[in-house]
Amino acid sequence: MANVQLQQVGKTYDGGVRAVETMDLSIADGEFLVLVGPSGCGKSTTLRMIAGLEEVTDGTISIDGRVVNDVHPSERDIAMVFQNYALYPHMTVAGNLSFGLERRRRHPSRLRGLFDAGYRSARREELRSIRERVEKAARMLGIEALLGRHPRELSGGQRQRVALGRALVRDPKAFLFDEPLSNLDAKLRVEMRTELRILHRQLGATMIYVTHDQEEAMTLGDRLVVMHDGIVQQVDTPDRVYREPANRFVASFVGTPTMNFFEGSVDSAARFQVAGLSLSLPAAHRSTPAGPCTIGVRPDALELVSDSENAIPCSIETIEFLGDRIDLILNSDVGRLVCRTAPRSGLAEGDAVLLRPTEAGVHLFEPGPDGARRSKS
Amino acid sequence: MRSSRSNPVWYLPVSIGALLMLFPIWWMLVVSLKTEADAKQSMSSGEMLQVLPGNPQWGNYAQAVSEVGTEPVTGFLDALANSIVVTVLVVAATILSSSLVATAFARIRFRGRNGFFILMLATMMLPAQVTMIPLFLFFRSLGWVDTLLPLVVPAFFGSAFFIFMYRQFIAQIPESLFEAARIDRCGWFEIWWRIVLPLSRPVTAITAVFTFIFVWNDFMTPLIYLHSEEQATIAVALNSFRTQFSGIEDVHLLMALSVVTMVPCIVLFFAAQRHFIEGLGSGAVKG
Numbered sequence: 001m002a003n004v005q006l007q008q009v010g011k012t013y014d015g016g017v018r019a020v021e022t023m024d025l026s027i028a029d030g031e032f033l034v035l036v037g038p039s040g041c042g043k044s045t046t047l048r049m050i051a052g053l054e055e056v057t058d059g060t061i062s063i064d065g066r067v068v069n070d071v072h073p074s075e076r077d078i079a080m081v082f083q084n085y086a087l088y089p090h091m092t093v094a095g096n097l098s099f100g101l102e103r104r105r106r107h108p109s110r111l112r113g114l115f116d117a118g119y120r121s122a123r124r125e126e127l128r129s130i131r132e133r134v135e136k137a138a139r140m141l142g143i144e145a146l147l148g149r150h151p152r153e154l155s156g157g158q159r160q161r162v163a164l165g166r167a168l169v170r171d172p173k174a175f176l177f178d179e180p181l182s183n184l185d186a187k188l189r190v191e192m193r194t195e196l197r198i199l200h201r202q203l204g205a206t207m208i209y210v211t212h213d214q215e216e217a218m219t220l221g222d223r224l225v226v227m228h229d230g231i232v233q234q235v236d237t238p239d240r241v242y243r244e245p246a247n248r249f250v251a252s253f254v255g256t257p258t259m260n261f262f263e264g265s266v267d268s269a270a271r272f273q274v275a276g277l278s279l280s281l282p283a284a285h286r287s288t289p290a291g292p293c294t295i296g297v298r299p300d301a302l303e304l305v306s307d308s309e310n311a312i313p314c315s316i317e318t319i320e321f322l323g324d325r326i327d328l329i330l331n332s333d334v335g336r337l338v339c340r341t342a343p344r345s346g347l348a349e350g351d352a353v354l355l356r357p358t359e360a361g362v363h364l365f366e367p368g369p370d371g372a373r374r375s376k377s
Numbered sequence: 378m379r380s381s382r383s384n385p386v387w388y389l390p391v392s393i394g395a396l397l398m399l400f401p402i403w404w405m406l407v408v409s410l411k412t413e414a415d416a417k418q419s420m421s422s423g424e425m426l427q428v429l430p431g432n433p434q435w436g437n438y439a440q441a442v443s444e445v446g447t448e449p450v451t452g453f454l455d456a457l458a459n460s461i462v463v464t465v466l467v468v469a470a471t472i473l474s475s476s477l478v479a480t481a482f483a484r485i486r487f488r489g490r491n492g493f494f495i496l497m498l499a500t501m502m503l504p505a506q507v508t509m510i511p512l513f514l515f516f517r518s519l520g521w522v523d524t525l526l527p528l529v530v531p532a533f534f535g536s537a538f539f540i541f542m543y544r545q546f547i548a549q550i551p552e553s554l555f556e557a558a559r560i561d562r563c564g565w566f567e568i569w570w571r572i573v574l575p576l577s578r579p580v581t582a583i584t585a586v587f588t589f590i591f592v593w594n595d596f597m598t599p600l601i602y603l604h605s606e607e608q609a610t611i612a613v614a615l616n617s618f619r620t621q622f623s624g625i626e627d628v629h630l631l632m633a634l635s636v637v638t639m640v641p642c643i644v645l646f647f648a649a650q651r652h653f654i655e656g657l658g659s660g661a662v663k664g
Contacts, residue, residue, distance in 0.1 A: 051556075051560065052560075053556050053559070053560075072559075073556075073559050073560045074559060074560055074561065074562035074563075078560070079560065080556070080557070080560055082553040082556070082557065083553070084551060084553055085553075086551065086553035086554050086556070086557040088554065088557075088558075088572065089576065090575040090576060099561055100560070100561040100562070103561050103562040103563060103567075104562055166557075
């Protein structure tokens with residue numbers, strides 16, 4: 001296993017399109033790092049630069065202390081799992097698993113084996129070792145019974161396991177995953193997510209994972225790298241990314257349903273003025289400078305209250321029942337809001353209700369769509 | 378829901394078309410089994426619809442084979458061997474060279490790639506007759522006239538049509554397969570040999586059948602370059618047979634030999650037709 005370092009790495013395509021702005025990233029040995037962001041944010045390009053499938057135009061990438069900018073993908077000792085599996089369709093599952101190992105054999109010549117006894121026995125030993133490694137990986141992933149089949153005879157989940165096995169069997173320094181679960185159905189995706197997590201714990205391997213699914217990122221990663229328009233927005237643990245988003249983009253991208261935002265301004269009395277309402281700021285934010293700013297409140301940080309003190313009057317547009325909780329979609333003078341709460345009787349579409357942000361649930365951002373988070377006092 | 382294509386009415390025009398296509402083959406087969414007199418009579422009467430003779434002359438085939446060239450039987454075997462050597466080499470060379478060039482055009486980024494590709498396509502617009510004489514002079518200067526080399530060697534440089542076909546097919550193979558192969562320590566040559574060629578079986582089948590039929594039946598090229606009887610291919614031998622027996626006199630023997638000549642093409646076609654419709658790519662990626 002190995003650590004991976006990205007120093008001042010950037011990527012500009014031939015036509016001058018800047019795909020990834022300069023970034024520094026240090027991935028520790030055995031860490032599960034998730035690159036997450038919307039389509040076109042540069043996460044896959046970053047992963048492909050680490051894999052050696054894209055040329056690095058700025059900076060250096062090191063794997064285990066060795067700069068690999070000009071090293072062929074096959075010499076970087078990494079394994080990659082692709083979004084569409086990329087299994088060789090003309091080979092059996094066993095063939096797919098062993099192909100990478102076969103290509104790395106030091107005694108591949110059958111002809112030389114006919115004349116050189118030492119070479120022959122080394123060759124035999126090599127083949128035995130490959131067979132054992134393939135069987136071990138297949139056992140780990142529960143695909144032993146599929147070894148003789150072709151990819152076209154497998155279900156999506158089975159193909160994904162084979163793709164994982166192909167990476168696993170090589171015992172590489174780092175595993176790279178490019179949205180490997182996005183082609184699976186929702187149920188299988190959740191199952192595979194858990195298996196990946198267990199696999200990571202068993203192997204203790206360095207894993208770099210790309211996804212656009214923030215839920216997948218939150219559940220899998222030791223740390224997340226949130227990217228937008230080729231720029232790293234925040235690098236932190238899932239908990240901190242959720243609780244202390246670096247800016248409004250991160251706040252809106254992470255968490256479902258998305259965070260509610262009110263654009264207004266803070267007056268000299270530390271009250272937030274928005275759409276004719278005057279809300280007092282939580283104690284932690286009282287020292288924030290006066291002027292325009294954006295307040296963000298997660299749907300689960302809005303409480304239904306009966307008194308109008310510091311509350312936002314709303315009317316319920318729709319109620320989405322989710323089993324152990326409900327999402328209220330509401331209209332208000334500050335715009336459309338979402339409130340997540342426990343199911344309760346007596347709520348109906350069209351009802352007028354009062355919502356109040358919890359003390360701890362209020363985030364302040366600089367004005368604008370990518371406004372930075374204002375720290376608490 | 379029942380497809381409109383499964384309606385029997387659709388089969389009528391298709392069946393008529395098939396019968397029209399089969400008619401010359403049937404005519405050839407029937408005439409090949411007639412006696413010399415019957416064959417002569419049906420030719421002179423211009424009778425088109427033929428029925429299988431009550432007493433088929435299977436001996437016509439043995440006689441036709443034994444009367445090719447100046448040496449009995451060996452003349453035919455020589456021509457057959459020459460045709461097999463030329464056809465097998467040309468088919469193999471066309472498949473290997475065309476798929477290799479197509480891999481480069483489809484997957485390797487290099488300066489002027491599109492320009493070279495268009496230039497290559499443009500060569501398809503040159504009629505064969507335009508290059509016939511310069512090529513003959515070129516091969517003569519190499520001392521290759523009356524050898525099989527001018528028939529075989531050009532195939533090692535690819536065929537524009539098949540390069541185009543392979544390129545279109547290879548461009549459809551997901552990029553991730555090539556990337557996976559690169560990570561698995563394959564260079565471009567190995568990617569071509571281990572990934573592209575096995576996946577391109579449908580195109581290879583078409584290339585093999587088309588090239589086989591074209592080369593097997595090619596009359597003009599062997600006629601230009603091969604002068605001696607020992608070098609003649611089947612198509613040339615067939616022609617010498619016809620003139621040797623003053624044309625229509627021995628039409629039953631000519632037809633018998635034509636049937637023999639046609640058999641490999643038919644066998645190959647049926648053997649390879651499964652691959653025309655079979656896409657090996659299924660299962661490679663999600664879908």
